[in-house]
Structures are given as structure tokens and as C-alpha cells.
Amino acid sequence: MKNTLTIHIQNRLSELEKVNQRLQTFFNAHPQSMHVRNAVHLAIDELISNIILHGYADRADHQIEIRVALVEDQLVVKIEDDARPFNPLTALPADTESPLSERPIGGLGIHLVRNLTDTLHYEYRNQHNVLTLKIATEEP
């Protein structure tokens, strides 16, 4: 099996199930540790749901492309969409320390993505958000 997985989905949350299944098949062919698999699943789930829920000003159909590549000792995930420009690197840090009564609800998605990835690179080109994540692999 090739070391690259490309998934095209529409901007509907129901498509996440397809993404999940394709990732599982990819990891069956290219075994990774539980930690790395969870990081890839979680980062993609968070970023794609963010794009679908908050990215579009219209109700039209849009395509999102997800590419996962195994390059030497890294998993490289590239997400490309035509939603409004959004650079996750500029999102405010999440509150992870306040006690229960003061802890705000929400805002943890991007925080998790930042914690799960080793590098995160964003650019806006040709009216598309292009986000590249790198996660170091480890012995499965």
C-alpha cells in the first residue's frame, strides 16, 4: 500500500465517519503506536469539525481535502479547504487551569491540536487554507 492517503469529503459532519474509516485502513497497512494513531485521529477530527461548523458563510457544498503521508519518521497531515481564512496558530490559548466553577466551556479543540503535533504550519494561498501538521512516529 502506498505511503500516502488522500481523502476528499464534503462539508458535512457525517463525512467524519468516512475519514475515520479511511484512517483506520491506512493504519492497518502502516501500523503506528496507539499514541500516534490517536494524535492523528484527534487532530483531524478537531480541525475538520471546526472547518465544517465555523468556516463557511454560505450553505453551499464545499470540498475539503485531507492528505496523510508517512515521510521517514513523521506523519505529515495536510488539510486544504476553501472556508474563510483561519489560522489556528493565532487562536487564543485555552484555559486549562481554572477551577470547575470558572472554567470556560469550549475552546479546547485547537489547544489539543497544538499539543498533539510537533509542528504546525499555516498558509492561505489561492483562496484556500492550507494547514500542515507533523507528528513524529514511534515504535508501534
Place this chain on the structure above:
Amino acid sequence: MLEIVQSQQNDIAILSLQGRLDTNTSSSLETTLVDLVEKSQKKLLLDLSALEFISSSGLRVLLMIAKRVKGMDGKMVLTSLKSNVQNVFEMAGFTMLFTILPSNEKAIEALQ
């Protein structure tokens, strides 16, 4: 897919979660938990031993319910988190917000 198996032991509501708690499934847990809280169920035990995956939408539901349970002087305990779920709790700073115990027996003791 998320399966929620619900049972009652005396005044403790026990919910066993199996599968994935993500953007698509967290609303079903929210409905179940809100329903219990609105019926003034004060003691909740969430068995997470078969929970394979949690995303921020799952964390959101747990935090919202924890606040409501605290508001009515109730208690919620989580048990048997898998290592990847535990890791997400740690990244989110959630381990300080929840009572997390290794087994349902210990949780029932703590809730009594």
C-alpha cells in the same frame, strides 16, 4: 459510534460508554446526561473503560454536566480511562476537575 448503557445502583446512575465520543456522538451523551440532571439525579458514575476516543466535543459535554452536578450539590465520578483518553484529559487540564478512579467498585464506595 457511541453506545451508552445505563443502569441504576441504589441512588447512583451508572453510564457505560462504549466507542467514540466525538463531534457526531457527543450530543447523544449530552441528551442522556441532561435528562438525568433534570430529574435531579445527584450521583453519576461514568464508566469509560470501553471508551476508545474522546475529542473536545466530548470534553465539552463532560465539563457542562460537571458544572450542573456541582451546582445541585451532586457528585460525578469517572472510572477506568484508557491511556489515550487519560492523555486528552491531561492536555485539557481536566484531571484536576474530575474524580477519576480505577474501578466502578471504588467509584461506588466514593459516591456512597
